[in-house]
Amino acid sequence: MVVRSILARLAKKAPVPVFLISGIGGDEITDRLRLDDRLHVTDSPRPAMILMIAGRLTSDLKYAALQVHDQMAEPRAVVRWSPAERDPAAEVFPHFVAVDAVAAAAAATLAAAAVNTRDDLLAGSFPSSPPLLPDVEPxxxxxxxxxxxxxxxxxxxxxxxxxxxxxxKDRDGLQLDQLLMRVGPFLPALPEGLILEVRLQGDVIQDVTVGANPFVEEAVPDSEEEELPAFPGPADLAPFLASLRVPVAVAELELARARHHLRWLGHALRVHGLAALGRRVLALSARVHSQGAGSSNALGSAEVVELRRSLERNFTLAWATRGIGRLSGDQLAALDGGPVARAAGIERDERCADPAYLALGFKPVVYAGGDALARWRLRLHEAEQSLRLAETAGNSMTTVTGTAEGPTGPLGRGPGPSSRLLPLLPELLTGLEWGDAVTTLLSLDLDLREAALTPPGSGVAPAWAW
Amino acid sequence: MVGEALSTAGLALAVVAVMIGGTYVAAVLDVLFTRLTMRVAVRPLAAAALPLRRAAQLALQRRTLTERPDAGTWALAPAVLAALAAVSLAVVPLTGTLIPVEADTGIVVFAAAMALVVVAVYLQGWSPNSPLSLVAAYRFVAEGLSYEIPFAVVLIGTALPARSLALVPIVTSQEHLWNVIRQPLGLPVYLITVLALSFWGPLALPEGQDVAGGTSLELSGVPRLLWRVAQLNVLVAVSAMGAAVFLGGWLGPWLPGGVWMALKTLFLLALLVASRQFFARVRTESFVVVAWTVLTPLALVDVFLAGIQAMVAAR
Amino acid sequence: MIADAVFWILAVLAVFSAWRVFRTDSMVRAAYWLLVSFVGVGLIMVMLKAEFLGVILILMMGGEMTIMAVFMVMFMMNPAGLNPMIMVHQNRAAMAAGFGSFALLSAVGLFARFPASVVAPTARATAELGTELLGDSMLVFQTAGVTLLAAMIGAVALVSVRGRFGPADEGSDAPEQQPAADADVDSSAPPSSTGPSSSAASSPTPPAPSTTPEVTEGAMPADHSHEGA
Amino acid sequence: MEGGAAALTILVVALGAFLILKGVGDVLNPPRSTAPSRVPFSGGLSPDTHAWNRYHVRYYPMALLFLAFDMEMVFMYPWAVVFVEEGLIALIEMLMFITILLFGILYTWREGAFRWS
Structure with a gap:
């Protein structure tokens, strides 16, 4: 008992180990949570004490969340925030600390709640969350x-x-076991919400099936339930979607693009083993965000230039990504532009059709490699270019053409960029070692929230067309 | 008889003290380098307390289980890793007189202990019966089979001028010139291979984020804490050995030998710990190719240059 | 006194772990029990003043046993021993071979004339070994090098999938084995099987737990002895 | 011999200390689990089968190469001790030996056996 109380006192100021789950509307908050010094976001739920749920869970995510909850070590607790008034899926957690705040303040409030809950858990004044799934053998x-x-x-x-x-059977002619591995939706290395069914033989992928997008909610016909709140789509796509209908300030769009690329970079660096540098980049992207449109200087572009220079010299990073995840010509054609295509030498950018951009002397960034390394370099270059554009754009507004160049690819023409990429995954990932497959997935910058706006094969017109 | 047993116990205590101290220092250094890279404020006191706080938090966690793990080997893996690190630290002479274990075949004992690290890490990944952890375990086997040859060969290179496999002659043979200068290829190859051996930084292949932590994926509570500690133990042991065989061990002017040894060990430890902030994780396959086609030939060249030098020096 | 105690502990450890190799179901455990046995023997060699040979035995076996574990897992059905199985086969022949070799080695131990001289504590065993390697045994040494090269090239030529000589599996017949889709079909033995047909396993009710090994042996598909060969 | 005793003591102490610490942890916080909590983590979904399988080690040519080089290392240790005394003959002999083995690496590399994905 004495030992326990001494340890508990010592543990009080440690960062809280949290396993982070982000549902609908939680995409912006998760970044700020990662930047919070009081939290330590873990790679696995096992050592986590707090299951932090940011956003509203769909029913598919709910089951995975329950599973992850039960996998956590005790003592454990759930801290959640949801943008919706009522979140039926999250109500399965009997004991939780609900944070009630507007989105802007949610991250800070969530972190504070996590710290308090952890302290209470260690002091024994808050009960550890009991197992939620029935205890039956599979x-x-x-x-x-x-x-x-x-x-x-x-x-x-x-x-x-x-x-x-x-x-x-295997390509080696050896008949060895094939391991069916279901990964996602909360595997920290993969894009949020991506579910894959991977057949591994050894560490090489034999076969991939992309699972249903958990952000897509089937509307239950004839249900008495109140209607689900409209799916907002990924938050950092909002200005681009808006520019499909109304003119938007070029500076605002370009800042959003730079922020998106930097966010992606922060996440990717973490997965590639440079967690601290990744956090620094995330912090940088948050600063770009807070500047907003209008103020045209001190946007952190000097820092981005420095970052780009240091990362391009990072030979282990180049070594880890060179030659990985090349797309074939047909696959590139199916993409219809976007950063992944531009990284393979295809000079297509919707911004070239916009007089506002042409007036600023815009030329698309194109790289020739076509591999993960080229995508890295392209995004870094584009982030720098976007900040420059935002600095010089002044008050110029975009022209509404019905299409726009989003940070991941063209918007407004058929399915979105991630919806175009997802069907390519099986062909692309088969034959890769697992680590290379993760590198490839990262470099594609998939966004399942964006893909949820246009479910593949649904025949539904994209949400932005309405 | 009793006196002998007492001195053995005293020396064993010295090893334990160096190990615990070194491990703590390594943990604090990691916190410092991480915060410096993040470009956030570094508060030395908070950084010094942070590893202890984290450890306390883990110690209060209930251990999780997996479906039908190999419980015996799972429990054994961190203990084996730590024991191997302890033995390899024990053969390193701390000063000219404080030599915990004086073995005629010092570097062979060290190499043997470090060769068994593969066993500990493989067991850690294999035991929980978890797919990503299993992938990680097999990655480390690939890594282990690749680094072992260059690792052992550069150590042999340091034995050449000393004409002995024992560590005291190896250190004293550096009286006039340290091996780091005499054998310029030695220390770089050694540092790369020990990074792989302690699965740290760019060569933390079995603990990568792409496998969600791999060998430590299913660990929580005390076992996780022990695994982390054991990993740092290995870093301490290889730093101390590097200081002894490449940086002249306790040799140095003005200061007492123990201080020199501590400073040199600290320098290598800091170098190894900091590597995590600068280099991205390498692909397994790339590492295997480079280890065999670059590191192994380099290590052999190193040995021959060392041999020719030693021969010329002896004439 | 203490030295005697340590010797006996190590000796018992070596024998006990060697026995465990054959009593465990898990391939990984089997390989590492063998490693423990080798470590015990290596430490005894260190006690016998053969410091270098003892330590080098441990050094080599660390890598070797891992390779063995990895290969056994690759080729054995049920590598982790989740299902019960028996690691010993052809018991009579094995026992004969075991006792025979034990008797032979014991005879060497008992009847050979070992040099009676006590090894001087200052003897440089490793250096003498080195001199021997560079002196009379040089031919052996170099032959070992060529043999190792031949082994390497042979191994690589045989197993390399995309070598110059075409795919490694070209012209080879994959063993006709049915995937273990369900428990009952699985236990049908392959055509090459020499063991008893596993009628016990194909009965819908599994045999009752029993402590007699015969029952389990009946429940095993006979093909695994070939798998492990 | 004394060195051996000390090394063995340290080995046993470290091994024992870690096992005892784990035991103490289990006494302080006895592990508890339910079937879902024991499911291995792969992102929130359950696997169909056990993870343990006949794992295809694609680097097996490299493992075989390692066996050969491990042997070579054994020869190198005693060689290193007597190198200076023996002089040129030792150098030439080991050079021959190593060159022979380096051909092995060269061949393996040429056959692409270090790569597997």
């Missing part, structure tokens, strides 16, 4: 070996509740 089984262990035969049965992996 398969009924009973041991059949001489010591009550295992299933039937060599590989049959469901020993300890699960069957063994099955063997399948």
């Amino acid at each position: 398969n009924p089984w009973r041991g059949v070996g001489p010591w009550g262990q295992g299933g039937t035969g060599m590989t049959g049965g469901v020993p300890y509740g699960r069957p063994l992996p099955e063997r399948a």
Whole structure:
């Protein structure tokens, strides 16, 4: 007891280990949470004490969230914030600390709540959240070996509740086991919400199936339930979507683009093992954000220039991404422009059609490599270019042409960029080592929230067309 | 008899003290470098307390289990890693007189202990019966089989001028010129291979974010704490060894030998710990290729240059 | 006194872990029990003043046993031993071979004339080994190099998938084995099987837990002995 | 020998200390789990099968190469000790030996056996 109280007192000022889950409307907050010194965002739910839910959970996300919750070590608690008035999916958590705040203040309030809850958990004044899923083995089984262990035969049965992996043909001609791995939607290395069913043989991917987008909510017909709140789409796409209908300040658009690229960079650096540098870049992107449109100097462009220079010299980063994730010509054509295509030498940019940009002397950034490295360099270059444009743009406004160049690709023409990329994944990832597959996925900058605006194959017109 | 046992116990205590101290220093250094890279305010006192606070927090957590893990090997993995680090630190002479374990085959004992690190890390990844952790375990086997040869060969290079595999002669042979200058290829190759060995920074392949932490993915509570500590133990051991065989160990003017040794160890430790902030994680396959086609030949060249030098010096 | 105690502890450890190698279901455990056994033997060698040989044994076995574990996991069905299985086969032949080699080695130990001289504490065993390697045994040494090269090239030529000699699996027949889709089909043995047909396993009710090994053996598909070969 | 005793003591102490610490942790906070909590983490979804499988080690040519080089290292240690005494003959001999083995690396590299994805 004495030991425990000493340890608890010592632990009080440590950053709270949180596992971060972001639902609908939580995309902006998660960045600010990562920047909070009081929190330590973990890669795995196991060592986390607080499950932090930012945004509204769809029903698909709910089950994964419950699973993750049960996987956390005790003592644990749930702290959540939702933009919706009522969040039916999150109400499955019996004990939670709900944070009630407007979106702008949500991150700070969430962090403060996490700290308080952790302290209460350690002091024993707040009960640890009980397991939420029913405690049943995935398969009924009973041991059949001489010591009550295992299933039937060599590989049959469901020993300890699960069957063994099955063997399948491989490119090596060896018939070894194939491991079906379901990853996502909360795997920190992958784009938020991406679900993949991956067949691995060794560490090489044999087959990939892209799972249903968890941000897509099926409208339940004839339900008595009140209607779900309209899906807002990813927050950092908002100015670009607006520019499809009304003229928007060029400076505002370009700042948003730079911010998006820097956010992406921060996330990607973390996954590539440069967590501290990634956090610095995230902080930089937040500063770009707070400047807003109008103020045309001190946008952190000097810092971005310096960052770009240092990252282009980072040979291990280049080494980790060179030659990874090249798209074929057909695949590039299907993209219809966007940064991924521009990184493969295809000079297509919707901004070239806009007189406001032409007046500013805009020329699209194009790289030739076509691999993950080229995409990295392109985005860094574009971030720098966007900040320059924002500085010089003054008050010039875009012209409404019905299309716009979003940070991930063209908007307003058919499905969005991520919807175009998702169907390419199986072909692209097959045959890659798992780490290379993650590198590829990162470099594509997929956004499942954006893809949810136009579910692939749904035949529904994009949300922005309405 | 009793006196002998007492002196053995005293020396063992010295190793434990150096290990604990070094591990703590490594943890604090990591906090400092991380905050410097983030470009946020560094408060030395807070940085010094942070590792302890984190450790206390982990110590209060309930350990999680996985589906039918190999519980025995899972429990053993951090203990084995720490024990290997302790043994390899024990063969390093701390000063000219304070030599915890005086073995005729010092660098072989060290290399043997470090060769078994692969076992500990593989078991850590294998045991929880978790897919990403398993991928991580096999990555480390690839990494381990690649770094081991150049690692051992550059150590052999330092034995050449000393004409002995024991560490005291190796240190004293550097009286006039440290091996870092005499064998310019030695220390760089050594540092790269020990980074791989302690799965740290750019070569933290089994603990990468792309496998959500890999070998430590399923760890929480005390086992996670022990695994982290054991990893830092390895960093301390390899830094001390690097200081002894490349930077002349306790040799140095003005200051007492122990201080020199501590400073040199600290320098290498800081270098290794800081590497995490500068280099992105390398691909497994690239590392394997480079380890075999660049590091191994370089290490062999290093040995031959060292041999020719030693021969000329002896004439 | 203490030295005796340590020797006996290490000796018992070596024998015990060697026995565990055959009593565990998990390939990884089996490989590392063997490593423990080797470490025990290596430490005994260190005690016998063969410091270099003892330590180098441990050094080599660390890497070697990991490779063995990895290869055994790759080729054995049920590598983690989640289902019960038996690691020993052809018991009579194995016992004969075991006792035979034990008797032979014991005979060497008992009847050979070992040099009676005590090793001087100042003897430089490693240096003597080195002199020997560069002296009379030089031919052996260089032959070892060429043999190792031949082994390397042979291994790579055989297993390399995309070598100059075409895909590694060209012209080879994949073993006809059915995937273990369900427990009952799985236990049908491949055509090459020599073991008893596993009728016990294909019965819908699994055999009752029992402490007699015969029951389990009946429940095993016979093909795994070939897998592990 | 004394060195061996000390090394063995340190080994046992470190091993024991870590196992005891883990035991103490389990006494302080005994592990508790339910079936869903034991599911391995891969982002919130459950796997169908156990993770343990006949894992395809694609770097096996490299593992075989390692075995050969591990042998070579064994020879190098005693060689290093007597190198200076033996002089040129030691140099030439090891040079020959190593060159032979380097051909092995060269061949393996040429065959692309270090790459697997």
